[in-house]
Amino acid sequence: MLQHKLPTHRSWVRLTAISAYCSLIPFGLLMGVFAMFGASTVHFEGEPIIGIAGLLAGVGISMIFATAITVFSASFGYAGLWLFSRFSPLEFDCRNASPRNEHL
Numbered sequence: 001m002l003q004h005k006l007p008t009h010r011s012w013v014r015l016t017a018i019s020a021y022c023s024l025i026p027f028g029l030l031m032g033v034f035a036m037f038g039a040s041t042v043h044f045e046g047e048p049i050i051g052i053a054g055l056l057a058g059v060g061i062s063m064i065f066a067t068a069i070t071v072f073s074a075s076f077g078y079a080g081l082w083l084f085s086r087f088s089p090l091e092f093d094c095r096n097a098s099p100r101n102e103h104l
Helices: 009-036 052-087
Strands: 002-004 090-092
Touching: 009 052, 052 090
Parallel strands: none
Antiparallel strands: 002 090
């Protein structure tokens, strides 16, 4: 068990961004593909967008949404971790990570 006072803000933002982008952009791409084939899965200002515009809008909207989630959840999450660390040390369970190029 590793005891640490607080992860760096950069590390926390990176973890939040990776989780937001890796989950929302594929979902936006999937909805865009559906919209490209005529399903009304992508909407902007209440109007469905279909065709290639739906594909581009699905990816674009998901990127904007992922960025907004990253900004808010990273900021509030880091503030919460900071507040929690004032009362109790944070404890992380870690596993040994092998070097990336170990198999070469």
